[in-house]
Amino acid sequence: MVELEFRKIFSGSLFEGEVKFMEPMSSHTSLRIGGNADIYALPADIPSLIGLLINLKNNGIPFIALGGGTNILVRDNGIEGAVISLKSFKNITRIKEDGDSVIIYTGSGVLLQRFITYCKENGYSGTEELAGIPGTIGGAIYGNAGSFGREIKDILYSIDIMNEAGLIKRFTTDSLNFGYRTSGINSGNIIIGAEIKLKKGDKEEITKNIENFLKIKKEKQPIWEPSAGCVFKNPPGFYAGQLIEEAGCKGLRVGDVEVSNLHANFFINRGRAKAADFLKLMEIVSYKVKKKTGLILEPEIKIIGRDEFVEG
Ligand SMILES: Cc1cc2nc3c(=O)[nH]c(=O)nc-3n(C[C@H](O)[C@H](O)[C@H](O)COP(=O)(O)OP(=O)(O)OC[C@H]3O[C@@H](n4cnc5c(N)ncnc54)[C@H](O)[C@@H]3O)c2cc1C
Numbered sequence: 001m002v003e004l005e006f007r008k009i010f011s012g013s014l015f016e017g018e019v020k021f022m023e024p025m026s027s028h029t030s031l032r033i034g035g036n037a038d039i040y041a042l043p044a045d046i047p048s049l050i051g052l053l054i055n056l057k058n059n060g061i062p063f064i065a066l067g068g069g070t071n072i073l074v075r076d077n078g079i080e081g082a083v084i085s086l087k088s089f090k091n092i093t094r095i096k097e098d099g100d101s102v103i104i105y106t107g108s109g110v111l112l113q114r115f116i117t118y119c120k121e122n123g124y125s126g127t128e129e130l131a132g133i134p135g136t137i138g139g140a141i142y143g144n145a146g147s148f149g150r151e152i153k154d155i156l157y158s159i160d161i162m163n164e165a166g167l168i169k170r171f172t173t174d175s176l177n178f179g180y181r182t183s184g185i186n187s188g189n190i191i192i193g194a195e196i197k198l199k200k201g202d203k204e205e206i207t208k209n210i211e212n213f214l215k216i217k218k219e220k221q222p223i224w225e226p227s228a229g230c231v232f233k234n235p236p237g238f239y240a241g242q243l244i245e246e247a248g249c250k251g252l253r254v255g256d257v258e259v260s261n262l263h264a265n266f267f268i269n270r271g272r273a274k275a276a277d278f279l280k281l282m283e284i285v286s287y288k289v290k291k292k293t294g295l296i297l298e299p300e301i302k303i304i305g306r307d308e309f310v311e312g
Helices: 002-010 047-056 112-122 137-144 205-220 240-246 277-295
Strands: 018-026 036-042 063-066 071-073 079-085 092-098 103-108 157-162 166-170 190-200 256-259 268-269 303-306
Touching: 002 036, 002 047, 018 047, 036 047, 047 079, 047 157, 047 190, 071 277, 092 112, 103 112, 112 137, 112 205, 137 190, 240 277, 256 277, 268 277
Parallel strands: 036 079, 063 079, 071 303
Antiparallel strands: 018 036, 092 103, 103 190, 157 166, 157 190, 256 268
């Protein structure tokens, strides 16, 4: 019934791409957790994305953008409305060179790791510290991803954002409100792509630096296990992982979700974990940290989806 209603949205429209209904989000998240999205749409190009947004707006259907799904926890009751994957927006183009600087345009669906490989192969320096962060350029910009003291905002030159009405505007980095793990971009907006400013460098040195950063990551983080990266933000002056470890939470488990023994700010899906278990474990860990230190942990992961079960 619901699917029939949604199908009407696409009938007769010029939408190019893929559409699925009642799509399990566990197939689209690194945590492998999450109920069904009413609509999962993968527009092939900008006109299809514009058409889709206008149709959704006219029908009062909410939507959310999806990159690699590596920083989200989708609730068990799924997502109301549409999940829009930007995976087709994967062009990388060199825009201009100026002395030792270079500006590269990248679509928001490009995997951050693919972009880093492109930079390495071309001898462009600036992304090395971000090696090992999964997900897309769009997701990295939305959450201002970072590691080893480098944030993606440091290399952003401009960002192309489409609003709910399908209008695209170019923003300079300074005109947005970037901060620790935030870009200030509202969830009703979709990042289409960005210009990234890099320095020309020595290929061998860039490669060596990437390998070093990756080595450290692999030693300290369970990057091969199903997680969504750091669950909580670092409170000012503290490391959330250390606080969680010192509160005795390593190895704590609810259902199939477990606090990693390697890095306590990573929660691992040990099998058939449910979002409800994940949220419960977050609650227990926050409580223990607050009890021991008085500090309140704030989620770094984005928690999305229906709160309550809806029949239909
Ligand atoms: C093993 C592991 C290690 C990690 N290490 C790090 C780390 O070192 N540093 C770090 O910062 N993060 C880390 N993360 C978290 C995560 O990889 C990053 O936050 C990543 O940038 C998220 O990108 P994504 O494409 O997967 O975003 P998603 O998870 O798909 O989305 C995250 C948020 O961004 C929004 N979004 C995504 N794409 C767009 C778009 N095009 N337009 C508008 N909004 C959009 C979504 O709506 C959602 O709210 C790690 C995760 C894992 C699993």
